[in-house]
Amino acid sequence: xxxxxxxxxxxxxxxxxxxxxxxxxxxxxxxxxxxxxxxxxxxxxxxxxxxxxxxxxxxxxxxxxxxxxxxxxxxxxxxxxxxxxxxxxxxxxxxxxxxxxxxxxxxxxxxxxxxxxxxxxxxxxxxxxxxxxxxxxxxxxxxxxxxxxxxxxxxxxxxxxxxxxxxxxxxxxxxxxxxxxxxxxxxxxxxxxxxxxxxxxxxxxxxxxxxxxxxxxxxxxxxxxxx
Amino acid sequence: xxxxxxxxxxxxxxxxxxxxxxxxxxxxxxxxxxxxxxxxxxxxxxxxxxxxxxxxxxxxxxxxxxxxxxxxxxxxxxxxxxxxxxxxxxxxxxxxxxxxxxxxxxxxxxxxxxxxxxxxxxxxxxxxxxxxxxxxxxxxxxxxxxxxxxxxxxxxxxxxxxxxxxxxxxxxxxxxxxxxxxxxxxxxxxxxxxxxxxxxxxxxxxx
Numbered sequence: 001x002x003x004x005x006x007x008x009x010x011x012x013x014x015x016x017x018x019x020x021x022x023x024x025x026x027x028x029x030x031x032x033x034x035x036x037x038x039x040x041x042x043x044x045x046x047x048x049x050x051x052x053x054x055x056x057x058x059x060x061x062x063x064x065x066x067x068x069x070x071x072x073x074x075x076x077x078x079x080x081x082x083x084x085x086x087x088x089x090x091x092x093x094x095x096x097x098x099x100x101x102x103x104x105x106x107x108x109x110x111x112x113x114x115x116x117x118x119x120x121x122x123x124x125x126x127x128x129x130x131x132x133x134x135x136x137x138x139x140x141x142x143x144x145x146x147x148x149x150x151x152x153x154x155x156x157x158x159x160x161x162x163x164x165x166x167x168x169x170x171x172x173x174x175x176x177x178x179x180x181x182x183x184x185x186x187x188x189x190x191x192x193x194x195x196x197x198x199x200x201x202x203x204x205x206x207x208x209x210x211x212x213x214x215x216x217x218x219x220x221x222x223x224x225x226x227x
Numbered sequence: 228x229x230x231x232x233x234x235x236x237x238x239x240x241x242x243x244x245x246x247x248x249x250x251x252x253x254x255x256x257x258x259x260x261x262x263x264x265x266x267x268x269x270x271x272x273x274x275x276x277x278x279x280x281x282x283x284x285x286x287x288x289x290x291x292x293x294x295x296x297x298x299x300x301x302x303x304x305x306x307x308x309x310x311x312x313x314x315x316x317x318x319x320x321x322x323x324x325x326x327x328x329x330x331x332x333x334x335x336x337x338x339x340x341x342x343x344x345x346x347x348x349x350x351x352x353x354x355x356x357x358x359x360x361x362x363x364x365x366x367x368x369x370x371x372x373x374x375x376x377x378x379x380x381x382x383x384x385x386x387x388x389x390x391x392x393x394x395x396x397x398x399x400x401x402x403x404x405x406x407x408x409x410x411x412x413x414x415x416x417x418x419x420x421x422x423x424x425x426x427x428x429x430x431x432x433x434x
Contacts (some may be wrong), residue, residue, distance in 0.1 A: 015238070046323075068387060075391065094289075095396075099393070102389065109383045
């Protein structure tokens with residue numbers, strides 16, 4: 001494990017950042033739990049709010065799918081946090097992974113429902129997807145369960161491609177309002193990748209940034225398809 | 228305990244009644260029977276994976292059971308949804324029937340193995356695990372109704388719905404697997420979810 005981590009090109013950067021931000025071990029766990037609890041509460045609240053407000057939008061099903069995405073993710077985080085608290089150890093492969101990976105399918109469906117499929121795919125959409133696959137393959141070779149990492153990589157790559165296509169179609173006047181939504185997706189995917197590559201306090205920071213990214217995804221979609 | 232004998236005992240009158248009822252009732256009965264069959268099948272698959280993985284009974288309940296049970300419960304509904312393209316009402320009542328059938332057979336098995344003399348145990352069993360299975364089936368049915376509006380998203384949506392139900396089931400199993408107050412929170416979770424569900428649906432309909 002340590003040898004694998006030594007090979008990681010980002011190891012040095014993150015270790016140094018960790019030293020700067022270093023608190024005690026307890027601080028890290030408390031902070032991680034606080035971030036997760038905020039994440040769970042805000043995601044459930046936003047999810048219910050989105051479902052109620054979906055009727056006022058131009059594409060209610062796409063909005064509902066996004067609501068299901070964040071609620072599914074929050075349910076996975078709830079399971080993970082409960083497991084950690086009750087069993088005093090994190091689950092290795094569990095229902096939390098099922099929920100987190102499954103939540104991607106909802107947002108992919110949401111992107112397709114917004115009309116990205118009817119347009120051609122730009123080269124940078126393939127680049128985003130390819131970059132995610134390459135990074136996830138490197139991660140798989142360094143640590144973790146190979147198949148689990150692969151299961152993460154597939155929907156992440158598909159979502160990256162969808163977001164790239166979304167950015168492309170946003171050039172049209174019809175889809176211009178959705179550009180912030182697709183940029184938010186790309187940003188949250190970036191933070192998610194960084195979470196795979198980090199640990200300690202840096203992980204907590206990226207987790208918090210990712211939470212903000214997801215909340216902005218929700219708000220930008222609501223604004224984009226709202227009247 | 229011989230689950231197969233119990234299965235035959237419960238299912239025989241339902242099969243005999245099946246040809247004598249008409250359209251809507253027949254469909255409901257059919258899905259009730261399939262819910263019971265799925266429960267027996269999931270008992271086999273859980274035992275198989277428990278033996279293969281070498282996990283304890285409690286760990287199997289937390290890690291494996293939710294996945295096996297929810298996949299098997301979704302299969303008859305998915306088949307009905309993809310092949311027969313039913314109306315939302317039919318799909319919803321079918322989902323309820325699968326959930327109720329599953330919960331009924333599971334409750335019967337538990338009561339037969341643990342005894343039905345203690346009314347509080349019986350009530351807790353009925354209002355927790357029983358309601359949980361129905362809630363999961365309701366969520367699957369409701370999700371499939373949403374997907375039916377965009378058929379091309381069927382596969383993607385079904386995976387998402389499966390993830391939702393598996394995780395909810397796993398959270399319930401995790402909570403009840405630990406002694407103390409956590410277990411009571413777990414017992415109350417399905418009923419609380421059901422109440423929130425109905426209140427939420429009512430609010431959506433009103434708005």
